Amino acid sequence: MSALTREKAEGLIEEVLSAYPESLRDERKKHLMVNDPSLEQSKKCITSNRKSQPGVMTARGCAYAGSKGVVWGPVKDMIHLSHGPVGCGQYSRAGRRNYYVGYTGVNTFGTMNFTSDFQEKDVVFGGDKKLAKIIDEMEMLFPLNKGISVQSECPVGLIGDDIEAVTKKSSAAIGKPVVPVRCEGFRGVSQSLGHHIANDTIRDFILERELDEKFSTSPYDVAIIGDYNIGGDAWSSRILLEEMGLRVVAQWSGDGTLAEMKRTPKVKMNLLHCYRSMNYISRHMESKYGIPWFEYNFFGPTKIAESLRAIAGHFDDRIKEGAEKVIAKYQPMVDAVNAQYLPRLKGKKVMLYVGGLRPRHVVGAYEDLGMEVVGTGYEFGHNDDYDRTIKEMGDATLIYDDVTELELEHFVTKIRPDLVGAGIKEKYVYQKMGIPFRQMHSWDYSGPYHGYDGYAIFARDVDMTVNNPCWKNMQAPWKRS
């Protein structure tokens, strides 16, 4: 199929909605739009951050996933307790590829699963006593932990446990932060509220109480905010910031530590990658400590160079020169990568369905490879995300919010893009249809994709998937006409 026209795109939306019961149709209609990049705001065209409709097969997760899985989980030298029944911690264990280095089980705990494994008696009689004991046992077995977070699962909030009281007492007893996080899975409509709740608890229990006043600062101190170091993304970002002359003193939260969080209110600027999950803490530090924040994009050389220059614009000439040096240093590698892959990928069409920042942030990287993103959407975006997205996407492209399995399958079947980028739950649907697919949450077990080094890997990966010979074998030769 050739590029979408507005009529075709609107037709696709109408078609898919026709399968729905009326009330569902009315609701879902608000979450699907055909893009017009000249729009100033998205709110008249798309609704977001609303409850998923029951029974539709949403890809969304829950507040616990947003807090334990995304924001808190990667803080490597704290222990994060999955407080409640056994499942949540097990399903979210070590699956997100938030890389870190450390002595796991000694001073870092990222790939482990600590759970209170609630039994019926804990639900009936409450889990507070068990929680107090758990914290003692953690201290006994893992004395080098820097603190503990208690990630509430659904039952905790339903049975009226007072985890705030328990953690307050335990924190005083062990002399370390013990943070109660009310991220029960039934709160909010998606992962998104979990991000917000997690941000608020970092504010209240770390920044407000544990601030590192003695940290010696420099004029070039920055923090990387909202990079979860998936496949090492934060490291391939950090290296560029350091090369241009900045001093990265904290990573939130990929490969992050308590010490880094504690000193962040002393930085000159917060550099925000995943706006969705960490704009809250950035805004807080702006209002309370006067620290400006800047939203950057380290996917693909065009956006990287733009971002490096924009970041440098907030600093002195030394940093501005540093940025130019970094861009110049990597340009030959970028040119060589493009020379190699652009001819193989030019004109190919991509559809995306991801979370966080990626539905818009990776568009430029595909464009650097000569590809066109013809559809994109967020699992748990808000309208400020869509405001930013309509400007990145071309005219008459599809934008879908909290897309259902049925809708995405319909759009992909009709558009037949050359690549779909979404998650593990979607991956095998499209591979069986013969459509090349890359997981864009975990980088499909590759990465990093951030920074110049990451762009080379991204280009390699997109090429290997789009152009692999396996997709040509879907039909048996005797069935071919």
Next chain:
Amino acid sequence: MSQTAERIKPCYPLFMEPEYRAVLARKATECEEKPDIEVLEKTFLWTTSQEYQDLNFKREALTINPAKACQPLGSLLCALGFRGSLPYIHGSQGCVAYFRTYFSRHFKEPIACVSDSMTEDAAVFGGHKNMHAGLQNANAMYKPEMLSVSTTCMAEVIGDDLNAFINNAKKDGMIPQDLPTPFAHTPSFVGSHVTGYDSMMEGTLRYFTLNEMEGKSPGSNGKLNLITGFETYLGNFRVLGRMMKEMGVDYTLLSDPSEILDTPADGQYRMYQGGTTIEQVKDAPNAIDTLLLQPFGLTKSKTFIQDIWKHPCTRLNPPMGLAWTDEFLMRVSELTGRPIPASLELERGRLVDMMGDSHAWLHGKTFSLYGDPDFVEGMCQFLMELGAEPKHVLSHNANKRWGKRLTKMLADNPYGRQAKVYVDKDLWHLRSLLFTDKPDFLIGNSYGKFIQRDTYHKGPEHEVPLIRIGFPIFDRHHLHRSTTLGYEGAMTILTTLVNAVMEKLDRDTIRYGVTDYNYDLVR
């Protein structure tokens, strides 16, 4: 800069390059307030000590690295094995996102399952509205032949009544009256994924047969029913079918997800494929008997089948290894009157032949193992048949009675005398045991890789290599398609074990000019 277009390096080996090592080292020393390496090493060594093990086993409240998951994961697997069934989970949506992810990572297949996305208002008012809309929407969108309903802990804590909710939804016309809706309550704070499978199985059998028992009598259809329990090896569904066919026994696998979890790449996505039909379930009470291949994991189903279908549910061990496959076939033969055919006797002979061929490499080797109770039991049995010796035998989701029984079985066998059984213990307990009393190998799922790494860090001589047999296996491809039951499964396990032994020996003797002995071409 070491990244070049000619040789693009992903995370490893990219982060081994000097510029990244410098970045990471700087971060560690300047930013992290990381303890000195001496402190880390000392503390690490302490975690490998007997003293630490004693502390570790004193734990009463904290679970670290569990070897089990929760009930609805099991109910989902069970539901997938019925034709045209869409698993529907009443409760929080995040759970369903996790189940689908977990199974997709293991099976490398799409997993269709819906939730009714209960949120805070449902916590206050109950999930009645969610169930109404959810059933209606799921049916309209995905047109299932049946909706298999189970629950998350949220719905269970607030006490939603599934039966009443579903019936009301039908009364109110949300879904047709005749759309089958088997259901099971599957609270995650009771039992494990194994219990959840059992609950959904019982719920399904109950739904289709409880009120339709008239005119049904055991033996009248001449078939045998087989129930696998929480089974993730697709080859096991197939080998059971093959053995029955070779015996000329007509059979019904109650829940057979081997088609939906192994669909082809031919240009088409199938949301439904294969599986046990409703007619087969309705006819199941007419079978001669129902054999439960995971006797520990199917107690609820067993009670129902014995009480309502009046089947004996002839006691069986899991058909793993030689003797218990023999036993299984002899039971089938007794029950059906069909002789065990020459083809299976030939297959048996081939297994015995392989056991003889490999015995010298396995005899006396020690294996620690963990997993679901019935799997662990069958694995112990087969290890001892090979002359191998189970050492630490751990099942997180078994109970004390099971532990006592297995302890006795091991103690009664010369190869099991050194074995110790651990029930309701986790993989952090197991880590301690592997440091203080090293086995030759560890058998378990992918989570065991972290234990292997930790033992290796203490020194290569402490390393316990992991042999991946179990669920989930996320870090190796396609193992879920293999077979662990029957003679065929025993052959697969034997091949896996013996080659693990030889690979280990090759790694131990690979040093050029040092260990030129035992790095042998012929074995």
